[in-house]
Amino acid sequence: xxxxxxxxxxxxxxxxxxxxxxxxxxxxxxxxxxxxxxxxxxxxxxxxxxxxxxxxxxxxxxxxxxxxxxxxxxxxxxxxxxxxxxxxxxxxxxxxxxxxxxxxxxxxxxxxxxxxxxxxxxxxxxxxxxxxxxxxxxxxxxxxxxxxxxxxxxxxxxxxxxxxxxxxxxxxxxxxxxxxxxxxxxxxxxxxxxxxxxxxxxxxxxxxxxxxxxxxxxxxxxxxxxxxxxxxxxxxxxxxxxxxxxxxxxxxxxxxxxxxxxxxxxxxxxxxxxxxxxxxxxxxxxxxxxxxxxxxxxxxxxxxxxxxxxxxxxxxxxxxxxxxxxxxxxxxxxxxxxxxxxxxxxxxxxxxxxxxxxxxxxxxxxxxxxxxxxxxxxxxxxxxxxxxxxxxxxxxxxxxxxxxxxxxxxxxxxxxxxxxxxxxxxxxxxxxxx
Numbered sequence: 001x002x003x004x005x006x007x008x009x010x011x012x013x014x015x016x017x018x019x020x021x022x023x024x025x026x027x028x029x030x031x032x033x034x035x036x037x038x039x040x041x042x043x044x045x046x047x048x049x050x051x052x053x054x055x056x057x058x059x060x061x062x063x064x065x066x067x068x069x070x071x072x073x074x075x076x077x078x079x080x081x082x083x084x085x086x087x088x089x090x091x092x093x094x095x096x097x098x099x100x101x102x103x104x105x106x107x108x109x110x111x112x113x114x115x116x117x118x119x120x121x122x123x124x125x126x127x128x129x130x131x132x133x134x135x136x137x138x139x140x141x142x143x144x145x146x147x148x149x150x151x152x153x154x155x156x157x158x159x160x161x162x163x164x165x166x167x168x169x170x171x172x173x174x175x176x177x178x179x180x181x182x183x184x185x186x187x188x189x190x191x192x193x194x195x196x197x198x199x200x201x202x203x204x205x206x207x208x209x210x211x212x213x214x215x216x217x218x219x220x221x222x223x224x225x226x227x228x229x230x231x232x233x234x235x236x237x238x239x240x241x242x243x244x245x246x247x248x249x250x251x252x253x254x255x256x257x258x259x260x261x262x263x264x265x266x267x268x269x270x271x272x273x274x275x276x277x278x279x280x281x282x283x284x285x286x287x288x289x290x291x292x293x294x295x296x297x298x299x300x301x302x303x304x305x306x307x308x309x310x311x312x313x314x315x316x317x318x319x320x321x322x323x324x325x326x327x328x329x330x331x332x333x334x335x336x337x338x339x340x341x342x343x344x345x346x347x348x349x350x351x352x353x354x355x356x357x358x359x360x361x362x363x364x365x366x367x368x369x370x371x372x373x374x375x376x377x378x379x380x381x382x383x384x385x386x387x388x389x390x391x392x393x394x395x396x397x398x399x400x401x402x403x404x405x406x407x408x409x410x411x412x413x414x415x416x417x418x419x420x421x422x423x424x425x426x427x428x429x430x431x432x433x434x
Contacts, residue, residue, distance in 0.1 A: 049075045049103045049127075049135070056109050057081050058119060063172070067164040068156065070131040071138035074165055075102045077115055077125040089124040090414040091173050095162060097184030097211075098154075098310065099303035101134050102127035104393075114181070114393075114403050121407050123414075124173060128165040130157045130189075133304040150246035153313035153326045154185055158192035166203055177205040179410050180352075184364070184391065185314070187212035191323070194352060195345040204352040206381075206413040208406055211358055211365050211391050213314070214347075217321035218368035231315030234308075246308050323347070347376040355382035355409055357402060359389035382409055 053060035053075075061076040078089075094105055094115060105115040105127060118125045129135035131152060132144075142149040152160075169178060182190040187209035194201050313326045325342035327333065333340055354377050358370050367385065374380050386401050393402075 049101075049106060052103060052106050053077055056106075056116065058110075058116065063168070065164050065168045066140070067131065067160040068152075069140045069142070070136060070161070071140070072131060072161055072164070073102075073129045073135040074168060075127045075129070075135075077106075077119045077127075079119060079124075089122065089173075091169060091175050091178040092118050092123045092125050092181060092410065093166060093169055093178050094125065094127045094181045095165075095183070095186030095189060096128070096130070096133075096304075097186050098314070099306050100183075101129050101304040103134075103304075112399055114406070117399065117403050117407055118410075121411070123179075123410075126165070126169045126178075128161065130161050130306075132307050135304075136161075137305070147246050150307040150309065152307055153309045154189055155192060155313065155325055157310070158189035159196060162189050162193050163197065163200065166200065170203060177203055179206045179208065179414060180204050181208040181210070181406070182212070183210045183393070184213055185310075188214060191347060191350060192345050194350045195347050196349075198349040198351065201350065201352040206410060207350070207352045207354045208410065209354065209356050210393075210402070210406075211362055212356060212370070212373060213365055214323050215321060215369040215372050216318045217372060218366050227318075231311060231318070234312075347373075348378055350377055351379055353379050353381045353413065355384075355406075356380065357384050357386060357406065359391060360385050360387055361389070362391045364391045 050060045050062055058080050059078045061078060063074040063076065065072050065074055094102070096102060096104060102115075106113050110116040110120065115125050115127060132150060137144050139149055144150075166178065166180070170176065180190055182188075190207055190209065191212075191214060194204070194207070309326070316327050317323060323345045325337065325345070327342045328336060330340040333342055337343055356370060356374065358365050358367070360367070370383070374383055384405065389395070389398075389401060
């Protein structure tokens with residue numbers, strides 16, 4: 001089979017996986033509570049952030065906030081149960097990528113996942129969950145099986161959810177600024193927010209972007225071109241016939257269970273199929289560096305679901321090569337934006353310090369587009385190309401080559417807060433010097 005045919009079939013396999021059969025569960029009313037977890041016993045559930053964090057001996061909190069009627073979940077790691085967090089702890093907020101959730105940043109555990117590494121370095125770590133993902137499938141009036149529930153793209157996530165998460169986090173922690181870490185489309189949403197609402201730059205002491213997705217001007221090869229064509233085809237089918245499910249890559253479809261069984265199988269053929277699927281997602285990934293046992297674990301929480309419109313929005317950006325708002329068609333654009341074309345996001349408005357980390361073999365965020373991004377931003381303080389890093393955070397050596405440098409850079413913009421050991425406490429109201 002020719003490489004061209006392989007790329008064509010891979011693109012449609014991925015697209016069919018996106019629009020897999022979904023099973024929506026009823027949305028529950030959000031509760032105005034905070035779930036503090038300090039226990040270290042019990043088994044963790046791959047779907048449950050709080051249980052996963054608790055199983056490693058860390059303090060987890062679950063917060064509920066509202067954005068545009070959506071009831072969203074915001075998670076927090078305030079420290080390790082062996083230490084009492086000191087007042088004044090610096091805040092880091094992490095925004096997940098497409099088809100992801102907060103759980104993807106705690107699956108491998110301490111000293112391996114970014115959320116734990118930041119917590120151990122003395123930071124107050126918060127992680128958002130965009131509307132529609134596994135942890136934020138609730139709305140005041142809509143249910144996930146209502147088409148209107150999925151009527152959003154990354155634009156609404158940025159100006160609604162991310163904005164709300166930042167405001168809420170700063171309010172709870174009584175801080176004026178935080179460090180924003182965006183992975184993949186999490187960086188897209190950060191740039192969309194700060195360019196459209198420039199006053200939010202004052203709330204960010206450092207914007208860290210890992211494998212940022214902004215421009216699509218340069219060639220990424222046959223696979224990405226085929227995926228772009230397939231997404232455009234699906235968007236047209238949806239526009240004219242409405243045949244495309246509004247939720248894609250659901251955690252509750254057939255794909256996660258099938259993928260997990262394949263990747264955790266000891267059967268040689270199944271292991272090869274797992275590698276083939278991963279290679280189709282990221283052809284330049286060094287499969288030898290991937291831990292397939294951990295990949296099976298990842299599939300307990302990935303994919304976490306997203307709206308079809310979010311994928312369509314990225315598809316539009318891929319075809320035009322530009323970073324623009326969603327294109328509804330000339331008539332609707334004129335009504336929404338006052339112009340026939342959707343506006344570009346004004347990246348010159350992103351005045352917060354920006355650090356960019358990207359892989360030398362990333363087909364989703366190629367070096368030439370990263371260079372264009374850097375030229376479009378007025379305050380890039382760090383730009384690091386990571387060797388043998390593609391797009392996904394799956395390799396065994398990701399801590400040494402990516403996470404450790406990020407934590408070191410953050411420490412240059414924020415001071416590590418002091419932690420007080422439990423053994424240092426002499427009473428509830430006073431502590432001695434240790």
